[in-house]
Amino acid sequence: MQMLAIDLGKQSFHIYGITGDGEVVSRKVSRAKLPDAVTKLQPQSVAMEACASSHHWGRVFEELGYTVHLIHPRFVKPFVKGSKNDAVDAEAIFEAANRPTMRFVPLKxxxxxxxxxxxxxxxxxxxxxxxxxxxxxxxxxxxxxxxxxx
Missing domain, CATH: 1.20.5 (Single alpha-helices involved in coiled-coils or other helix-helix interfaces)
Structure with a gap:
């Protein structure tokens, strides 16, 4: 898997990615199981919307050896399709992060x-x-x- 997008929440997160076989991975993951879920999928990079907690999770994923991309929320908004929910937001983060001209927020x-x-x-x-x-x-x-x- 090239990239895994994560929509961060308070208690649960939504992950979205596409495997090398073209299979779409879109599922809800609890806070405690997030690092294990990401490790199991083994993406090359992880993308999230930039916020206070994304910097924490970004540091966690960098320690696990993944490249982390944080995107300013205003750059994700144009990619949201339909009504707003966690799954749609995760897909929008995925779409935005895969743009060749996307600008990313540095990890703090x-x-x-x-x-x-x-x-x-x-x-x-x-x-x-x-x-x-x-x-x-x-x-x-x-x-x-x-x-x-x-």
């Missing part, structure tokens, strides 16, 4: 993800601080107008 290390989480937390705190300051100014402005002060 644990340290890179930690640093990104730190930056995002800081940004969120800044937004919340600004919102609180603006809210307080609004309340104080209402109080001044009620007392007749300009």
């Amino acid at each position: 290390s644990v340290e890179q993800q930690d640093l990104q989480a730190l930056h995002r937390t800081r940004d969120r705190l800044i937004v919340q601080r600004t919102a609180l300051i603006n809210h307080t100014r609004g309340l104080l402005a209402v109080d001044r107008r009620a007392k007749g002060t300009p």
Whole structure:
């Protein structure tokens, strides 16, 4: 098998691939059985939509010796056929990953993800601080107008 596409979920994942004989492999796999299922199919590469957990699974599959391709979700969306479900998403990831001009997201290390989480937390705190300051100014402005002060 050349490539195996995986649609990541919380408790279960959907895998999709085509064997050398042309047989379509499309099935649901539990979280605990995912590494074994991938090892059993022995693909040359694994493709997933890029998200926080895809970096974790990407590192797991790289340790097992597979080439990992992460695709930004906006590049997968045009390949979704019909109503959205896990099987359709896995097939869309497969189709997108096999495009010769597809751009992939680099796999992040644990340290890179930690640093990104730190930056995002800081940004969120800044937004919340600004919102609180603006809210307080609004309340104080209402109080001044009620007392007749300009």
